Amino acid sequence: MKEKKKKSQIRAVLIGAGARGRYAYGKWGLKNKHKINFVAVAEPIEERRIGFANEWNVPNNYCFSNWEALLNPEIGKLADACLICTQDKMHTEPALKALELGYHVLLEKPMATTEEECKKLVKASEKANKQLRICHVARYTTMFSKIKKAIKDGLVGRIINIEHSENVAYWHFPHGYVRGTWRRADDSSPVILAKTCHDLDLLYWLVESKAKYIHSFGELTFYKSKNTPEGAPDRCTDGCPVAEDCPWYAPRLYIKGEPILRVTKRSNKRWLRVIGNLLINHRKISKILSYIIKPLRGLVKWNRWPATVITEDLSYEGKMKALQEGPWGRCVFKCDNDVPDHQIVSIQFENGTTATMTMHGHSYLDGRWIRISGSKGSLLGRFTYGGEKLLYYDHRYVDERVLWESDITFEAHSDGDAGLMESFVNSLLIGDKGENEVLTSARASLESHLMGFAAEKSRLGKNVVDMDDMR
Numbered sequence: 001m002k003e004k005k006k007k008s009q010i011r012a013v014l015i016g017a018g019a020r021g022r023y024a025y026g027k028w029g030l031k032n033k034h035k036i037n038f039v040a041v042a043e044p045i046e047e048r049r050i051g052f053a054n055e056w057n058v059p060n061n062y063c064f065s066n067w068e069a070l071l072n073p074e075i076g077k078l079a080d081a082c083l084i085c086t087q088d089k090m091h092t093e094p095a096l097k098a099l100e101l102g103y104h105v106l107l108e109k110p111m112a113t114t115e116e117e118c119k120k121l122v123k124a125s126e127k128a129n130k131q132l133r134i135c136h137v138a139r140y141t142t143m144f145s146k147i148k149k150a151i152k153d154g155l156v157g158r159i160i161n162i163e164h165s166e167n168v169a170y171w172h173f174p175h176g177y178v179r180g181t182w183r184r185a186d187d188s189s190p191v192i193l194a195k196t197c198h199d200l201d202l203l204y205w206l207v208e209s210k211a212k213y214i215h216s217f218g219e220l221t222f223y224k225s226k227n228t229p230e231g232a233p234d235r236c237t238d239g240c241p242v243a244e245d246c247p248w249y250a251p252r253l254y255i256k257g258e259p260i261l262r263v264t265k266r267s268n269k270r271w272l273r274v275i276g277n278l279l280i281n282h283r284k285i286s287k288i289l290s291y292i293i294k295p296l297r298g299l300v301k302w303n304r305w306p307a308t309v310i311t312e313d314l315s316y317e318g319k320m321k322a323l324q325e326g327p328w329g330r331c332v333f334k335c336d337n338d339v340p341d342h343q344i345v346s347i348q349f350e351n352g353t354t355a356t357m358t359m360h361g362h363s364y365l366d367g368r369w370i371r372i373s374g375s376k377g378s379l380l381g382r383f384t385y386g387g388e389k390l391l392y393y394d395h396r397y398v399d400e401r402v403l404w405e406s407d408i409t410f411e412a413h414s415d416g417d418a419g420l421m422e423s424f425v426n427s428l429l430i431g432d433k434g435e436n437e438v439l440t441s442a443r444a445s446l447e448s449h450l451m452g453f454a455a456e457k458s459r460l461g462k463n464v465v466d467m468d469d470m471r
């Protein structure tokens with residue numbers, strides 16, 4: 001009998017060519033054109049739509065200005081997979097429609113902004129027998145894969161307790177949750193879902209047990225008007241008297257990328273520390289050098305995230321205009337934000353393990369810390385822009401073992417975005433039903449989303465939530 005020839009490339013359509021769609025998953029695709037081909041795009045912003053279409057040679061008749069047009073039943077199914085990267089409140093409808101049309105769906109987190117919609121999505125994917133993969137990219141990083149493996153290999157023994165923290169940097173938190181897109185829960189989703197659904201998902205994945213009880217505290221304490229420095233105008237660009245000393249002075253982040261470049265100081269590589277110092281302190285020299293050293297250009301001009309979020313025009317003038325007129329140039333103390341800037345969650349799992357998760361927007365360095373204490377040993381992990389390190393301590397010995405270490409990164413999710421895409425695309429190419437496919441199945445994602453909704457209920461109601469009432 002003739003063996004069925006395996007596919008070597010999947011066809012995909014993209015809904016929402018923004019920061020995630022174009023610059024995370026589209027960017028991965030451009031480096032992996034042998035594995036994926038985007039054949040259609042839906043995006044209302046013309047520059048983004050055209051930009052993406054040009055990168056992928058998408059013909060005009062397959063460029064749509066909204067998802068409804070792309071997922072029109074009269075047009076039918078155009079590809080194997082549909083990537084949905086629209087904003088939080090615009091996930092459910094296109095995902096349901098795409099599943100109905102027979103697409104495998106890669107859906108950005110949070111899968112939806114209400115419990116009912118999340119449950120509806122899971123049912124729809126199971127009915128359609130199609131993948132609904134939620135972009136919990138942290139699971140796909142080398143760091144958290146190593147942690148999972150160490151647990152599976154029995155290094156920790158029985159997990160007794162986990163302390164986990166998502167330390168969002170003082171510059172990153174305002175970008176997303178004070179000035180930016182997720183600053184108001186009613187427009188997007190509660191911060192515990194928008195920022196830490198990855199973390200709740202990691203805990204559920206590592207503990208391998210459902211949560212039984214959840215409790216949470218948190219509030220917006222700092223990024224509010226009563227903390228405005230004297231004389232500060234509404235916008236950083238309006239001649240702020242404290243600009244020099246203010247850590248949140250917007251041009252420093254969006255024009256120069258300075259807070260992010262500062263991680264180079266933590267690099268093990270001397271040349272990287274030198275380059276970082278040049279870029280931060282000697283702009284003219286680095287500009288001249290960038291004419292000779294091509295990779296320096298993007299860093300000097302800072303045409304990277306988060307500048308790519310505030311404007312399509314990444315020239316100095318374009319970025320300044322965005323700061324003068326758009327939300328990201330506002331004083332962090334004078335925005336219309338309402339989501340907490342710190343929140344803690346305590347979890348009692350059904351198997352007896354306890355965990356605490358802390359999220360706050362006041363960290364010197366962006367990243368996650370985790371400490372897993374078990375009956376045989378402990379794992380201590382640091383997963384930050386400033387480098388990654390995973391240590392293991394066996395109860396019987398005093399010495400520590402380094403299980404994983406890597407240098408600084410400018411990538412917000414380390415190798416997680418690439419890992420997710422690799423896994424999703426491979427599962428469609430190889431038809432993998434193994435570890436990769438179940439890694440972020442919709443049903444598993446539902447569990448961690450319900451933990452997030454429960455945490456928010458507890459924070460607002462000041463009570464302990466029984467997870468049986470959520471399911």
Ligand SMILES: NC(=O)c1ccc[n+]([C@@H]2O[C@H](COP(=O)([O-])OP(=O)(O)OC[C@H]3O[C@@H](n4cnc5c(N)ncnc54)[C@H](O)[C@@H]3O)[C@@H](O)[C@H]2O)c1
Binds near residue numbers: 018065
């Ligand atoms: N996995 C992660 O770690 C991670 C990180 C950041 C953001 N996210 C999530 O990814 C999603 C997208 O975030 P983003 O930062 O890329 O946002 P974005 O605003 O940059 O991109 C969303 C895009 O959707 C487009 N859009 C709006 N209406 C549309 C319609 N009717 N049809 C098609 N497209 C439409 C917008 O014009 C925009 O370009 C959000 O849900 C966010 O929470 C996930």
